[in-house]
Amino acid sequence: MLTTVNRKSLRWQRKRYSPIARQIDVFGVALKLMVDLWWDRLMAHNSQDRIHRRAQWLVGALLDLGPTFIKIGQALSTRADLLPLEYVRALQTLQDQVPAFPSNIAISIIETELGKPIHVLFRDFDPEPIAAASLGQVHTAHLHTGEHVVIKVQRPGLENLFDLDFKVLQRLIKICQRTMAWTQYYELDEIYKEFFTVLYREIDYIQEGKNADRFRENFKNYPRIRVPKIYWQYTTRRVLTMEYLPGIKVNDRQSLEACGIDPKEINKLGISSYLKQLLQDGFFQADPHPGNLAVSQQGDLIFYDFGMMSEVKPLAKGQMMKTFFAIMRKDTDEVVDSLVDMGLLVPVKDMTPVRRIIGFLLEQFVERPLEIRAFKQLRNELYAMFIQQPFRLPAQMTYIVKSLTTLDGIARTLDPEYSLLAGAQPFLRSLALGGRGQGNVVTDIVRQAREVLNQQLNKPSRVELAIRRLEDRLEQGELELRVRSIESDRALKLLNLAVKSLIYACMTGFTLLSGTVLLLGKYVSWAIVAFLLTGVCCILLIRSLIRLGLQERLDRLLD
Secondary structure (H helix, E strand, O other), X not given: OOOOOOOOOOHHHOOOOOXXXXXXXXXHHHXXXXXXXXXXXXXXXXXXXXXXXXXXXXXXXXXXXXXXXXXXXXXXXXXXXXXXXXXXXXXXHHHOOOOOOOHHHHHHHHHHHHOOOHHHHOOXXXXXXXXXXXXXXXXXXXXXXXOEEEEXXXXXXXXXXXXXXXXXXXXXXXXXXXXXXXXXXXXXHHHHHHHHHHHHHHOOHHXXXXXXXXXXXXXXXXXXXXXXXXXXXXXXXXXXXXXXXXXXXXXXXXXXXXXXXXXXXXXXXXXXXXXXXXXHHOEEEOOOOHHHEEEOOOOOEEEOOOOOEEEOOHHHHHHHHHHHHHHHHOOHHHHHHHHHHHOOEOOOOOOHHHHHHHHHHHHHHOOOOOXXXXXXXXXXXXXXXXXXXXXXXXXXXXXXXXXXXXXXXXXXXXXXXXXXXXXXXXXXXXXXXXXXXXXXXXXXXXXXXXXXXXHHHOOOOHHHHHHXXXXXHHHHOOHHHHHHHHHHHHHHHHHHHHHHHHHHXXXXXXXXXXXXXXXXXOOHHHHHHHHHHHHHHHHHHHHHHHHHHHHHHHHHHHO
16 A cells, blocks of 8 residues: 655645646646656757656646646556656555545544544544555554555645646647647557546546455456455435455565565465456456555465556457467467457558567566666667557556556566566466466467467477577578668768758858848848748758658667
């Protein structure tokens, strides 16, 4: 569970908050961040201390903007592939440094929602919250029947705040789509709608209680997965009462080892439970950050938060099952075909770079831990893919990717040497040994699981694998020639943009100087024409410099 921090009253906690004021606040933070980052790049301020200060400022700004942006920050905190490590570490504090609201307000909400005084409802109630999250906070209590419970109380004014943010972010996305063409590839409109659909659903605690019951039912035959019981007579849309299940934070490796719990076993348990959620149940927790997962003293995995749940449609679930086993078999063609069918890849005329990268990822990372240095071998292929833009992330898949990347981060914290295949073994074993006579779908799952296990037992030797890799490289053409060609293209493109910028700068200066001379010579009409040309050239210069800056940033990212 989360811990509380004491902070001053924040911007989003105002009682009167107009849409214009909210828009100014949000746009102000976004603008300041962009200007600061631009200035750091311009002045070459890349020290760790400066990056750390920028990251800490961003965390404070997100906390100040409130729950919507805290959620966005929590999602970004799992994406070390997108942000510098200092930002990732800073944003991770959003998972356990969300400010609490006063306990008298919490008690007032409980009494209003349940219709009785607090002492009538509970034998004892602790006014100090044990946890504070972006959407609510948690208090402990005892029922008059003796059960130890936790009471989750929703923050006041959330729905009105979401209504404001819904409109503000919609405007921000439209501005991005008009000014940055590359954003059109990522279906921001659909992702934004999906995000708020889930967010509005998350503030309905009755729905969260139903989600918890459904989740518990799915894992009723799995004694090592624990889900708190919901007490419905003490639950409303804004108050949720459930069983108290204390545990060790799932990423606290030292505490787990001190209790004699093997982190590798917790990894296997977590990975297998998520594979079951995604591939068998089609109903999964979309926000598995360390604040929502814990480990009991007996080594059981405890799930806490069921507000942000998502479902996989039956067709997509079948496709994911097919893709998962294709990944285990390292079948590049089938993985690519499945990703295209699922809408995660947009087919282009030449899919060779896509197949090459996916094949490389399957070979490098399925059975071994991630090595960042290996990505250097991909940079030129990635450049070709960025130019073609074959990747697309549909909105309904956003939370699947978010869940898996978050889970991957937790797994690597517990065991830096973990691999997906090792973690998935209990899940594969349960599929291969069970499920007989339960229909065509289960039969197909069992067949594919057995194929994967047989493949692992009959793996070719290292010499055979080396020969196969050599054959693949020969079939795909000389790699060095391709790399040199791509590097030359990158250099030429940068040179072309730089020359254009220089030409526009010269034209701007020349027309400005000409206009000034004509104005001094009292040729006012011609001076106005010259100044108009100066304005046009200046716009072209700014546009060219922006494109040059974006291209340099992309090249640095790939390098």
